[in-house]
Amino acid sequence: MSSTIIRNGRVIDPANGRDEIVDLAIVDGRIAQSADANAEIIDASGLIVAPGLIDMHVHLREPGFSHKETIGSGARAAAAGGFTTIVCMPNTSPPADNPSTIAWIKDCAAETAVVNVLPTGAISKNLEGSELAPIASLGAAGVVAVTDDGRCVQSNELMRRAVEYARMVGLPVLDHCQDYNLVANGLVHEGYWSTLLGLPGWPSAGEEAIVMRNILLAELCDHHIHCQHISAAGSVRLIREARGRGVKISGEVCPHHIALTDEAIQNFDTNYKMNPPLRSQQDVDAILEGIADGTLSILASDHAPHAQFEKEVEFDAAPFGIVGLETELGLFLDLLVHKHGKIDIVRLIEMYTVEPAKLLALDAGTLSVGAAADVTLIDPDLEWTVKIDKFESASRNSPFDGWKLKGRAVRTIVDGKTVWNLNR
């Protein structure tokens, strides 16, 4: 019997409405009422004790792209970022559009991952957007949601049938909102900088059109659709209006969409090339307001590792995306809580625990007695500098090297066991 007491920390457990300085006991990998005298003591004075954080938008690249990341290295990166559960996207090779690939991912995670890895399954076969993937079988194989992320189903008819079908088996639908026709070969936000630099533009309407599509289908099919990585002001406005009417729609924010604007692309550094792209200050402001008023309810990284040789090419040729697991909490603490004061730390933790757990119907995100002892200790005032060469991730494609941030996870505990400790 193993037991631990996390002593003297500020326990913030939004699911149970708790915010108090109190000891937290862990016995045999579960939250307990109390622990005996020979329990291991973890001193959490000055720290926040939160339910293990959940990142519901991560690319682990296995099977098929292990030169970018493996499930093992991605899980270590998650732990180092303070995450105890990650939800991985299906654009692997082969894609996660069949139960065998799901089984492979789960087996690999069981053997190599230090955090909980929850797979998503594809909406369409091969992510091609023309035929339904076996969504019910994927559900039986253990996916927590369906999505075609990095791609987006273009046929509104297919998307409608997919949402109806997913409703039947109780799986939420997540969508990477991109209208391929409006976006064409857009590489960066269509605006001042794309005009100045002669780079093909990705207009905000290309995201807003699909957000609108999803709102209509969520209403038509009476089923939840979650819009991933919202980047445009118009998307925030649409989601706000729809939620106000009770539509089952939600939105997600990645830190780079509030930390940076399209001004960053002017040196053609591919660490600023992502999909959806960095946009203007007005879009950043709208997203901040959307987080503050609850319109956008999920925070995630869209952790997208790529090997150095893949990113170190001319801008056109580089793949989209940056890693994010090890910087997202620090960036959101620094920007949302400290700098802009848009939300307090209780809400931040809620957005990383209660909200994704509710959306995906997960038995996670709480410190209730009996729950799995997934706990994240956070020092909200720790000042630190991002050093990409210290990343646990196999990849280094991040624009945040050298950034000075305030706030960081300092210890990550999964099933009662410490899987990462800043001061190890």
Place this chain on the structure above:
Amino acid sequence: MNWTRKDLLGLRELSADEINFILETADAFKQVGTREIKKVPALRGKTLVNFFVEPSTRTRTSFELAAFRLSADVVNISAATSSLTKGETLKDTAKNLEALHADILVLRHSAAGAAQFLAQRLKASVINAGDGAHEHPTQALLDLYTIREKRGKIDNLHVVIIGDILFSRVARSNIFGLTKLGARVTLVGPSTLVPREFEKLGVTVSHKIDNVLPGADVVNLLRIQHERQRKEYFPGTGEYTRLFGLTKERAKMLKPDCLIMHPGPINRGVEIDSEVADGNQSVILDQVTNGLAVRMAVLYLCGGISPA
């Protein structure tokens, strides 16, 4: 002033003084072309590689001749006959050229930022001969040189650029160079190819050529490209010519000392009427001659800087 840049990537980052310095240096080189022995030893012993991933005859020949006249050794590489077809990356290809001690790399590429990408990674001087829709600095420099030569100045002239601006590196470099030197710039073309967003660059946008021509001191026509993708932007050369072509009727609206320019190659009967192209206000061929002098100046200045 002292020239300090090993590379020429674009006009956006140059100061007005630097641009004027290049034009003054080009004055000196212009007369080399009129000598019987068209050579100076300025780059003797240096190796110049013309690396044209996007095809070109005019610009490449111009750079090649400029290099020969400066006594450099020249090698030409085009994408189709290079290992880029075997999947070798741009960076690796360039590093290999550097390993052969190439001193100057003249790069034309379809990706915006390609020249900057290589310039940051190579000790060699990188000269941007056109990177996607981003910049074509030597074209804009020779355009500026030609205006200065014919009109004596650039500031306060009204320069009108007509055509497919959105996809044009020539337009962008000209906008940067002209505004820095004090010219007033108006862009004309279909709204799909000349969006209002360009006004944030300090220029005026118009879709009515007949309103703009009478006040122009210089008209610079861009070749209208009519590949597949453009068919979503405008419906064809017939309508384009009707709305924006410099026909002989429209040419009569111009002031008598207004210059007619075109980077080439010209589409006779599309953006410009045949007899206007050959008429006495056209300086299109002077542009070509000046291009050689400007490129000699650029190669001389950048080629003389070793990396810090």
